[in-house]
Amino acid sequence: MATNPMHQFNVYRIGPEIKIAGIDISFTNASLFMVISAVFICVLLFFGTREKKLIPSKLQLIGEMFYNFIAKMISDTAGSKAKPYFPFIFSLFMFVLFCNMVGMLPYSFTVTSHIIVTLILAIFIFIAVTIIGFIKHGFGYLKLFVPSGVPIVLLPLITVIEIISYLSRPVSLSVRLFANMMAGHTMLKVFGGFVISLGLLGGWLPLSFSVALTGLEILVAFLQAYVFAILTCIYLNDALNLHH
Amino acid sequence: MKIVFVILGASLAINIDLFAAEAGMPQLDPKYWASQAFWLVLVFTLLYLAISKLFIPKIKGNLEDRENKIRNDIDEANNLKELSEKKQKEYNLVIENAKKEVQKILSENKSKLNIEIENKKKIIEKEIEEEIQKIQIEIKNLKKNSINDIGKISEEIAQKIIEEISGDKLNESSIKAAISETSKKNMDKYL
Numbered sequence: 001m002a003t004n005p006m007h008q009f010n011v012y013r014i015g016p017e018i019k020i021a022g023i024d025i026s027f028t029n030a031s032l033f034m035v036i037s038a039v040f041i042c043v044l045l046f047f048g049t050r051e052k053k054l055i056p057s058k059l060q061l062i063g064e065m066f067y068n069f070i071a072k073m074i075s076d077t078a079g080s081k082a083k084p085y086f087p088f089i090f091s092l093f094m095f096v097l098f099c100n101m102v103g104m105l106p107y108s109f110t111v112t113s114h115i116i117v118t119l120i121l122a123i124f125i126f127i128a129v130t131i132i133g134f135i136k137h138g139f140g141y142l143k144l145f146v147p148s149g150v151p152i153v154l155l156p157l158i159t160v161i162e163i164i165s166y167l168s169r170p171v172s173l174s175v176r177l178f179a180n181m182m183a184g185h186t187m188l189k190v191f192g193g194f195v196i197s198l199g200l201l202g203g204w205l206p207l208s209f210s211v212a213l214t215g216l217e218i219l220v221a222f223l224q225a226y227v228f229a230i231l232t233c234i235y236l237n238d239a240l241n242l243h244h
Numbered sequence: 245m246k247i248v249f250v251i252l253g254a255s256l257a258i259n260i261d262l263f264a265a266e267a268g269m270p271q272l273d274p275k276y277w278a279s280q281a282f283w284l285v286l287v288f289t290l291l292y293l294a295i296s297k298l299f300i301p302k303i304k305g306n307l308e309d310r311e312n313k314i315r316n317d318i319d320e321a322n323n324l325k326e327l328s329e330k331k332q333k334e335y336n337l338v339i340e341n342a343k344k345e346v347q348k349i350l351s352e353n354k355s356k357l358n359i360e361i362e363n364k365k366k367i368i369e370k371e372i373e374e375e376i377q378k379i380q381i382e383i384k385n386l387k388k389n390s391i392n393d394i395g396k397i398s399e400e401i402a403q404k405i406i407e408e409i410s411g412d413k414l415n416e417s418s419i420k421a422a423i424s425e426t427s428k429k430n431m432d433k434y435l
Binding site: 006009010011013023024025026027028030031034035038041042045046048049052054060063064067068086087088090091094095111113114115116117120121178182 | 268269270271272273275276277278279280281282283284285287288290291292294295296298299300302303304305306307309310313
């Protein structure tokens with residue numbers, strides 16, 4: 001059981017069973033690690049913003065680096081109109097990043113390795129972006145599906161493709177994050193299992209793989225959080241500045 | 245080589261063993277989907293509120309403060325620089341004026357001194373001239389007198405010599421006439 005690479009993704013209840021209108025919303029290990037990640041972010045930012053130093057302390061510098069990083073990302077991809085959405089993008093990036101990073105700790109649980117979590121985030125972004133687009137441009141937002149400069153013969157086909165690609169955004173966004181996280185952690189677990197089963201004699205090779213994979217997974221954890229946030233920015237850019 | 249085979253064999257064995265034990269992904273088990281959704285929404289909303297209301301204004305304020313401080317410092321530095329350049333110019337001007345004044349005073353004094361020296365020179369030269377003239381007149385007088393004296397002395401000498409030699413007294417006026425004739429003849433030689 002313990003050597004099953006999928007075992008780490010099991011969700012189990014912690015504490016009493018909570019049911020509202022017949023729906024089970026008990027506190028689980030997934031909930032626990034969401035809370036841990038959020039608390040981690042808050043503690044980091046709290047100590048990062050406690051002192052207002054002209055020359056920042058290390059924690060303050062980390063907070064300011066995150067701030068500048070995301071501010072630059074938003075202004076590069078979505079322009080100045082996206083400024084009101086900065087807190088959301090910031091929260092999203094921090095939450096995904098810290099869930100990924102906390103998941104890298106041994107015996108922890110990776111919140112973002114569950115399709116339901118990433119799907120809810122992606123669907124929320126999808127719906128929010130669509131609403132923003134319609135508020136900003138009215139029905140003119142539908143021009144997004146009709147690119148200009150396309151031969152009239154190809155236009156119906158292109159429009160259908162555009163609509164399909166637009167509707168598949170939440171799926172691609174959520175599956176990308178979920179699959180990356182799950183695959184990485186499964187691989188780590190498989191190589192970890194090899195180390196145990198091959199023992200002192202042959203375990204060194206998978207151990208070295210494991211070490212290398214841990215580095216790779218940390219990179220992936222950061223990269224996927226970045227990709228998630230920047231794709232959100234790009235979708236937001238489509239809604240705010242209609243280019244087609 | 246041996247190790248690779250061992251690993252391959254072991255991996256096969258483990259994989260068969262593991263995936264036989266529990267097939268499928270826990271992610272696709274809908275049992276706790278509602279719970280995860282609920283807690284995700286709750287935690288993320290709280291996190292969003294905390295970040296947007298508490299942390300971002302603080303970080304933003306701090307960054308803006310720093311930028312303002314840097315801008316103010318740069319402005320102040322520029323102002324001070326301008327001020328110091330102004331002072332430098334003033335200082336240079338003062339020094340230049342002082343130099344000019346010194347030059348002026350120097351040349352004025354020089355010319356004044358020159359004039360004074362010239363005046364004194366003239367006065368002294370005049371005095372010397374006067375003195376020379378006076379002395380020349382005196383010398384002339386002296387010469388004239390000495391000629392008369394010489395005439396008288398030579399008359400007396402001539403009278404005495406004649407008396408000694410001849411024992412006779414000659415007419416004074418004839419002696420006088422002879423001497424004055426001789427002296428007139430030779431006067432030009434001595435004057």
